[in-house]
Amino acid sequence: xxxxxxxxxxxxxxxxNLMPQAMVLGDVDNDQDNELVAGNVNGQLMVxxxxxxxxxxxxxxxxxTSCAAVGDVCNTGKNVIMTLSAEGWCHVFSVSPxxxxxxxxxxDKEATVAQAKGGPxxxxxxxxxxxxxxxxxxxxxxxxxxxxxxxxxxxxxxVVRAYSWVESTSATTGQDVLSGKFVLLQTWELVGxxxxxxxxxxxxGQTELLASQPGCTYTTLLMKDTGKGEGGDKENNEDEEEExxxxxxxxxxxxxxxxxxxxxxxxxxxxxxxxxxxxxxxxDAGDCPGRGLYAMCTxxxxxxxxxxxxxxxxxxxxxxxxxxxxxxxTMDGKDEIVACGWDGQTYIMDHLRNMVRFQFDQPVxxxxxxxxxxxxxxxxxxxxxxxFHNNITLHFxxxxxxxxxxxxxxxxxxxxRVTQLLQKLNLQDADSGTLQxxxxxxxxxxx
Amino acid sequence: xxxxxxxxxxxxxxxxxxxxxxxxxxxSVLSMPTWEGSKLLVASLSGGKMFCLEYQRxxxxxxxxxxxxxxxxxxxxxxxxxxDSFNREGTQPGTLGGxxxxxxxxxxxxxxxxxxxxxxxxxVESGLEYSLDTIAQSxxxxxxxxxxxxxxxxxxxCEEDGGDTVFLLGGNDxxxxxxxxxxxxxxxxxxxxxxxxxxxxxxxxxxxxxxxxRVGGHKRITAFGxxxxxxxxxxxxxxxxxxxxxxxxxxxxxxxxxxxxxxxLDTPCPAVLGNKAPxxxxxxxxxxxxxxxxxxxxxxxxxxxxxxxGGLTRQAILPESNLxxxxxxxxxxxxxxxxxxxxxxxxxxQELLVxxxxxxxxxxxxxxxxxxxxxxxxSLESDFTLLWRRSFAHPILAxxxxxxxxxxxxxLVVISTKGCHILQHSLEEAAGKITERLETLALxxxxxxxxx
Numbered sequence: 001x002x003x004x005x006x007x008x009x010x011x012x013x014x015x016x017n018l019m020p021q022a023m024v025l026g027d028v029d030n031d032q033d034n035e036l037v038a039g040n041v042n043g044q045l046m047v048x049x050x051x052x053x054x055x056x057x058x059x060x061x062x063x064x065t066s067c068a069a070v071g072d073v074c075n076t077g078k079n080v081i082m083t084l085s086a087e088g089w090c091h092v093f094s095v096s097p098x099x100x101x102x103x104x105x106x107x108d109k110e111a112t113v114a115q116a117k118g119g120p121x122x123x124x125x126x127x128x129x130x131x132x133x134x135x136x137x138x139x140x141x142x143x144x145x146x147x148x149x150x151x152x153x154x155x156x157x158x159v160v161r162a163y164s165w166v167e168s169t170s171a172t173t174g175q176d177v178l179s180g181k182f183v184l185l186q187t188w189e190l191v192g193x194x195x196x197x198x199x200x201x202x203x204x205g206q207t208e209l210l211a212s213q214p215g216c217t218y219t220t221l222l223m224k225d226t227g228k229g230e231g232g233d234k235e236n237n238e239d240e241e242e243e244x245x246x247x248x249x250x251x252x253x254x255x256x257x258x259x260x261x262x263x264x265x266x267x268x269x270x271x272x273x274x275x276x277x278x279x280x281x282x283x284d285a286g287d288c289p290g291r292g293l294y295a296m297c298t299x300x301x302x303x304x305x306x307x308x309x310x311x312x313x314x315x316x317x318x319x320x321x322x323x324x325x326x327x328x329x330t331m332d333g334k335d336e337i338v339a340c341g342w343d344g345q346t347y348i349m350d351h352l353r354n355m356v357r358f359q360f361d362q363p364v365x366x367x368x369x370x371x372x373x374x375x376x377x378x379x380x381x382x383x384x385x386x387x388f389h390n391n392i393t394l395h396f397x398x399x400x401x402x403x404x405x406x407x408x409x410x411x412x413x414x415x416x417r418v419t420q421l422l423q424k425l426n427l428q429d430a431d432s433g434t435l436q437x438x439x440x441x442x443x444x445x446x447x
Numbered sequence: 448x449x450x451x452x453x454x455x456x457x458x459x460x461x462x463x464x465x466x467x468x469x470x471x472x473x474x475s476v477l478s479m480p481t482w483e484g485s486k487l488l489v490a491s492l493s494g495g496k497m498f499c500l501e502y503q504r505x506x507x508x509x510x511x512x513x514x515x516x517x518x519x520x521x522x523x524x525x526x527x528x529x530x531d532s533f534n535r536e537g538t539q540p541g542t543l544g545g546x547x548x549x550x551x552x553x554x555x556x557x558x559x560x561x562x563x564x565x566x567x568x569x570x571v572e573s574g575l576e577y578s579l580d581t582i583a584q585s586x587x588x589x590x591x592x593x594x595x596x597x598x599x600x601x602x603x604x605c606e607e608d609g610g611d612t613v614f615l616l617g618g619n620d621x622x623x624x625x626x627x628x629x630x631x632x633x634x635x636x637x638x639x640x641x642x643x644x645x646x647x648x649x650x651x652x653x654x655x656x657x658x659x660x661r662v663g664g665h666k667r668i669t670a671f672g673x674x675x676x677x678x679x680x681x682x683x684x685x686x687x688x689x690x691x692x693x694x695x696x697x698x699x700x701x702x703x704x705x706x707x708x709x710x711x712l713d714t715p716c717p718a719v720l721g722n723k724a725p726x727x728x729x730x731x732x733x734x735x736x737x738x739x740x741x742x743x744x745x746x747x748x749x750x751x752x753x754x755x756x757g758g759l760t761r762q763a764i765l766p767e768s769n770l771x772x773x774x775x776x777x778x779x780x781x782x783x784x785x786x787x788x789x790x791x792x793x794x795x796x797q798e799l800l801v802x803x804x805x806x807x808x809x810x811x812x813x814x815x816x817x818x819x820x821x822x823x824x825x826s827l828e829s830d831f832t833l834l835w836r837r838s839f840a841h842p843i844l845a846x847x848x849x850x851x852x853x854x855x856x857x858x859l860v861v862i863s864t865k866g867c868h869i870l871q872h873s874l875e876e877a878a879g880k881i882t883e884r885l886e887t888l889a890l891x892x893x894x895x896x897x898x899x
Contacts, residue, residue, distance in 0.1 A: 001510070002460075002461055002510065002511065003461065003462040003463060003464065003866075004459055004461070004462050005459060005462045005839070005840050005841075005865070005866075005868060006840070007797075007837075007838045007839055007840045008838065359464065400458070401458055401873070404508060405460055405461060405508070405509050405510060405511070406509065406874060407502075407509050407852040407853070407854040407856075407874075408852070408854035408855060408856040408874050408877050408878065408881075409852075409853075409854040409855075410509075410854075411874040411875070411877075411878050412878055412881060415878060415882065417882055418878070418881065418882055418885065421882070421885040421886060421888075421889050422885070424889040425720075425885070425888060425889055427719060430719060432853070434717065434719050435855070436850070436853055436854060436855040437717035437718075437719075437855065438717045438719065438720070438855065439854060439855030439856065439877075439881055440714065440717075440850070440855035440856070440857075441714050441715070441716055441717050441720075441855075442855075442880065442881045442884040442885065443784050443855065443856060443877060443880055443881065443884075444712065444714045444781055444784060444786070444857075445714035445715075445716060445786075446714075446785070446786035
């Protein structure tokens with residue numbers, strides 16, 4: 001099994017504990033550089049930017065923050081931070097980038113330094129609203145194909161609610177305050193606890209809303225008014241669907257996928273899901289084999305890649321996997337799956353089941369992986385671990401040339417030109433020892 | 448090489464964790480017969496655990512495999528101090544007779560410490576001379592030491608002394624001890640060191656690191672560094688045991704390692720190429736080719752150039768090598784593939800530093816003898832340049848540059864306090880270089896055939 005070690009890291013000052021979904025990477029100030037947002041259980045929200053190990057922006061009094069998300073919730077074309085407290089309050093923060101009015105760079109730097117010394121800038125929410133309590137998973141996406149983003153929240157009472165932002169008709173009162181409100185769009189009642197919710201492109205190319213269910217299974221959540229999608233499903237599984245339809249005349253909006261061959265050891269174990277795994281730039285060509293891929297992990301150590309109703313691969317590890325994200329570690333346009341266990345063991349896997357492991361040395365409170373701008377203007381892949389010791393370790397530049405270990409012999413065997421040249425030299429039948437000597441001499445022996 | 452730019456394109460191919468920290472004497476490269484490939488033996492400091500690391504090919508995929516080897520007669524509470532291994536000569540001259548592994552350890556370190564040297568080797572011609580598990584179970588001898596052991600190393604004696612390979616062990620009694628296998632009893636016995644190594648008589652301090660190199664013309668270079676900062680180098684005539692010259696310098700602070708190296712490395716042309724390859728210039732080992740790297744705890748790491756000609760007078764510093772805590776280890780290898788060896792330093796400050804010798808300044812020095820002084824002061828700053836550096840997550844304890852993957856391309860092995868990192872060169876760059884060289888060869892081959 002291949003292990004790696006990552007070196008470059010930042011140690012960010014963060015106090016208190018946080019919920020697994022209350023830490024997220026995203027561009028909060030709309031300057032194309034990603035920041036890190038983390039909210040603790042004491043109502044503090046911190047935003048980290050660049051190499052500064054102290055918070056760049058801060059807010060407090062938010063209650064026990066259970067999840068945080070960055071996205072264009074209000075459909076204004078700008079990203080905002082949205083946090084959700086266990087008490088049900090949602091807070092929306094609009095963050096403005098560092099002011100760059102001073103054209104003189106040095107002055108600007110001084111100003112930033114002075115600002116840094118003065119402590120983080122306080123943020124005040126531009127909007128807050130009391131929604132249902134005990135939300136534990138959030139996703140911001142356009143789920144009803146109306147071109148506007150909705151928020152979908154999973155609750156601990158096995159209910160998933162979708163809200164959409166409705167702007168009030170009255171004139172806007174100013175930039176600092178948003179006018180409008182979140183309106184309940186749809187409610188789904190599920191059988192089991194929701195681990196995480198994800199919006200993904202299905203096998204048929206349609207956007208799907210998936211919620212993970214205990215025991216390494218998931219549920220597709222359908223919109224009430226998407227008649228076409230439902231119709232297609234009916235045609236595929238007429239018998240089952242019709243039975244269910246009769247039982248619930250109100251119209252089925254929840255399709256449970258039991259994944260019968262799932263190897264989950266415990267049917268009640270909590271499960272995380274991710275979708276929309278990029279499978280390379282060839283996606284646009286139309287039909288591509290990687291469409292509709294999703295991955296799931298469970299707390300008892302099942303890692304699974306699925307496509308539609310089929311399991312591409314699944315495996316068991318002996319660590320408690322509580323967080324699952326995607327990240328293009330090899331920089332080849334394909335997303336790798338990154339799963340993290342409570343003890344810091346991190347698995348990086350590609351679609352072909354090649355695995356690399358990284359051991360983070362402390363127990364992990366929350367984990368996320370994604371892009372973060374360590375230097376302005378460049379987002380780099382990173383792994384973020386929140387520990388139980390009042391800090392967040394952000395490993396950046398976590399890239400690997402490949403997941404599978406290879407040797408020079410393998411690389412050269414794939415090169416046609418080398419094969420031709422070896423033939424010319426009458427070495428096409430040379431054994432590995434001879435080739436080893438030859439290659440060694442080619443590299444180290446000078447002509 | 449221009450292609451490398453600011454970085455010589457090495458990345459971490461594998462990392463293998465150790466259950467407890469190793470030390471600067473904890474890495475030994477096992478010299479296996481060619482078909483076995485290179486293996487590493489790494490000691491884990493507490494608990495007496497030893498790990499064998501090697502690349503194995505399973506279902507077409509290479510993997511770094513780490514396996515614990517249980518060596519007999521090492522108690523569970525022992526602290527391993529140093530390990531070393533060599534390939535002994537077989538019954539027929541010129542053949543190899545199997546691995547010999549030496550391990551020094553301190554038994555019961557907290558209460559009544561006792562130090563031992565254990566030597567392991569499988570029976571000659573048993574067919575298991577390279578089976579680590581067999582070797583680990585056949586302890587040839589268990590020698591109690593009356594001193595705290597330091598570095599364990601080995602060297603080959605000259606033909607006049609029997610041509611045996613012997614263990615050399617530094618100790619805290621200001622002595623270096625020699626252990627040699629008795630031909631009749633097969634037991635390793637301590638012998639008087641000054642019989643074969645007169646340069647080790649009356650050491651100025653406790654030698655923490657030593658290195659010997661046999662040179663043509665029955666000469667041997669010996670270098671050692673002491674706890675008190677003393678570095679000594681001696682040129683000895685092996686057959687007459689006459690010390691031809693010997694010199695020492697005093698550094699501030701303990702020495703961590705010394706290593707004798709040559710500026711170039713010999714890469715024999717593979718036999719398969721035959722006359723297809725351009726004839727190599729007949730290589731004569733020149734005395735000016737031998738240099739000495741010295742790393743110390745407090746000071747900059749330095750290279751004493753041309754030790755056979757000028758002793759320890761031509762000092763060249765390795766810039767910035769003191770910025771990352773103590774430099775603990777060094778190794779030498781041609782990591783940029785230009786035929787010249789680079790000096791690689793590992794520091795406790797978690798940095799790996801690669802230095803390249805600049806030809807320009809040395810040429811200038813030979814040109815104008817009149818301004819030797821000014822040239823020399825200039826050369827102090829510019830002889831070596833920092834070619835590449837890489838940070839690690841843990842302090843670096845030991846280094847080696849060798850072919851682990853059996854593909855002709857060497858890997859850099861870095862032992863840190865947490866485990867063993869294998870750095871691999873960029874395979875695409877290597878493939879490019881090989882294609883280039885093969886193109887030239889093919890071209891030469893066709894012209895040769897055409898002329899025939």
